[in-house]
Amino acid sequence: MLDLLTTTPSSETIKMLKTVVPIGVGIASAAYFVVKTILDDGYSLDKTIPTVPIRRGDYTHDYEYMENPDAFLKRCEEKYGPVFNCNIRGAPFTVISGAIVREIFTNDDFSFKDAAEDITGSISFTQSIVKSCKDKDAATKVLHEIIRDNVSNQIPLLTPRIVRQMTGVLERDMGNCDRKLVENPMLLILEMVSTAMVDVFMGDELAKNPEVVQTFAWCTYDFGQVIGPQVRASRFTKWFVRMKYIYLFNPLPKHVKVLIRAATPIILQRRKEEEEAVAKGIPYNRPMDILQGLLDDFEKYNFIDIDDVCGFLVVLVLTAIHSTTDSCTNMTFYLAAYPEVVEPLYQEQVEVLDQVAKERELERQEKLKSGEVSSAKDFEGTELDPKNDRDYTANVLKRLEKMDSFIREVMRFRMEKLRLEHMAMKDITLSNGMVITKGKKIIVNVRSVHQDDKLQDGNATEFLPWRFVGKNKASTPSVGYLSFGMGRHACPGRFLAVQELKTVASLMVSRYSKFEFQDPSKTTEALLALIGSNVPTGLYFTSRVPENAPTQAV
Template sequence: MLGLVSAPSGSDAVLVFKVAFPIGIGLASAVFLTIKAATRDTLNIDKAIPTVSYRLGETSHDAEYDEDPDLFMARCQEQYGPVFNMHRRNRWSTVVSDPLVREVFMTDDLSFGDAVDELTGIHAFTSSVIKSKKGFDHPTIHEIIRDIVTPNLALFTPRIVERMQAITDRDLGHSQGRNLIEDPLVIFQEMIASAMATVFMGHEIAKERKVLDTFIDCTGDLAGLIDPRSRSTWRPYFNRAKYGIANPLQKHIRILVEAATPVVQERRRQEAEALEKGVDYTRPLDIMQKVLDNFDKYGIVDLEDVCGHLLVLVLVSVHTTSDSSTYLNYYLAAFPECIDVLYQEQLEVLVQIGKEREEQRQSKLTSGEAGSVKDFVGTELDPRNDRDFSSLAVRRMVKMDSFVREIMRFRTDRANTPHTARKDVVLSNGMTIYKGRMIMINMQSTHQNPDMQGEDPAEFRPWRFVGKGKAATKVGTDFLPFGMGKHACPGRFLAMQEVKTVGALMVSRYSKIEMQDPSQKTKALRSLIGEKVPTGLYFTSREPRND
């Protein structure tokens, strides 16, 4: 456990020095690095890479880009080729378009993690909470997701659904009229945080309100760190100085450790008791337990270190998944005709799964493996679970999957997924990306490319990917929100399972979702991650509650 060290009486000067010295170092470093960053933009640029001209009277490309990102990026690629320099948000970057995009993702010396840290200072934010490993993009985090989270997704899904249903009943509920939710993000953030708390920490810990609050609050801390609209070049340096001294994540770690300690002690007691009696100990199904069971494999130091890793998982999952779940509902409001289509698909999937499960039960009864229907109660073939939103059911909802993938394709910022060159890199067209240069991907060249996306790529077509073998988790040059190659986001399977489950719950319970202010439709459809839409949503229940 972390503790506070008190200064002895009469040591005010020492205390002032202890506080002022790191602040002074941080500010000096910030000034130095800012000057370095400001001057670096004019250096180390291959003169063969063309620079996009400004409109008359403008000193950046911000205004032209913001007016119509698709038009701007398409014009730049047509006029300057697949690689060009642009000045946006007070920063020069080299934009790489199709067909060179794949090279960026497949080149280890072009780093996404370095770029995110350069833009936000996120390493200083996350590194202090992980004692054994440093950095939010350290391989250990990826290994835990790969080894524990993804293989157990089907087992985690029932409790995810249970928590989501509980929050839906409590906060959205049923109404004979229209139920207005002025800030939908608050509800979907709680829904995702509640589901993640029980998966990451176990139901005993997740039921504590302070744990749920810390899951929500820490994502708010992260949102402030990565504000997509920030144009300040000072931000990453200010963040590094600030979080190197007073990191809000330390408070969250203390809360998790305090809540986890008695639970872990009780689990150890039960395990020792089972061992003494010579019986098997039923290990709890949560990520905390599995990390504790494999602490040596992952180089975990202690329970505080376990909670640090889990908190980083929360940071990289709850924020973006809450955001995606919220905006899925804005898209359902913008395209109301999709709700009944998705609802009918859902009914058909659940009916088919119910038939398959009944066939399995009858087969077991016929073979004598089960004596009566009562034998299935409490098992995986319990008839009461036939219409549950299981992992299988959600996976079979192909129209919902297409709807989610199309949202992510349509909504993604057109200059996105930054990478920083760790050394000089020569692209296949002969152009050089010099060490320290930042690259942005021209998403318009891939996500709005008719050769990759089919006809009318500028339009939102919810069933675009049905029958195409392109699931929302399938990465490639034609779908880049999760990156691609060996550096693709390993948590995308959990994230998409959650988002689609939210969608399934919404269309099953509400026949209509409407925007409080329809004039904000365009804003809602094109908003960036973390950007709030200035309108609430109305939810109309399918089955009014009988009071």
């Protein structure tokens, strides 16, 4: 492999060295160090694992892979089997394919977070803004507990608030439109998701604070820039990136300061109200948001002060908003790429809302008949208030089987073909006898799973929006669906993420009858767009005519 690589550092490498190499270190020595670290293959020491040759003239496999990921991986699988070495994203990985993929997720000695830290430095980046839990394992545990305690169990109660906030953004920014051009749909989606998450994280009052909403949005964008497309092939480059983003130009502290300023008066007011309730001997009506949960369990999570709490809030924002915005934007692009799905999704909503309204009316009639309530007026302001019959609730979204299938298929079809990096924390022997050496990284060949005809019930290379109707939900991980990982290490925030995806998609198809690409030639590129990257084309939105628009109150 080495004879295919040039040993001459590029002008960009020399430029970078002049910037960061200490005075007294010769440029030739520094160049040698950089080239040496880049050429270090870093693969598992098991020489029975085949290494894919790099195409003549290329430096890594990235160029050939990006030309046609499916063709490249299929050729490698056929020639080298389910396990092979590749230099992807400028770094050495052992690619794991097919049935062996399951072993990555069921073996605790494969670590996703350690691989993420080694590749991007993202954990060091986020831990730079918290005071407690400096150990990454402890921090991960606390984050999972926070999500479990304050999010996953509260989805039914949070859904109406998410719907209300997202609806408000659409009404304000879009209104009724006839083929209105949105040049960057990702920014619209980011505003919707960020506003909803401010409500979930910090309450309705702060969701009205533009500075807080912008902080939620732009700290996510900044994070996307940090973990974005930069290649970090060498130890030197990774060190340089850490120095740049964590210590020199870390954008996160300014976002933490915004939350501290905004949250402090809210916290003081809540403490005052709680003290008054205790003094009067009445229950304190606790706000239902993550901020309140963190304050209530301050000692449980070992927080140090409000700065620490707000630091953790920013970390949670990054995990909650970044990938969700990506997926929601991508899903909207799919509505434009496959216009035939829009009306079936809309009609399903109408049917479900009709059915739920009938069920609620029957429940009201039963209560009136039994004497539990004396008149229809008694339902006003209660759970069974007729004005809420056509609201988008968790119950309504749960019944949208076609919508759920569409989202699951988008995520299956769109997911990058090589993803879900893990690091071996000790020597690990795979079921085929090959060994992944301690400290070496693997990457999952998602193509081998998501495009397996047996796992996908046939036609795996086609986009079939109703593929999963009557089957697993979009938030359910399985051996054939890796969008949220698998096993005990599946994404803990997947339930909230899917609820947001369903909400965005439901609002889109209920309000707009048509989505069109500004530049149809950029369709494929748009379907792969990521937050922090340039969105290749805008979208035209056309509102539904009033007589056909849904009547639900949101």
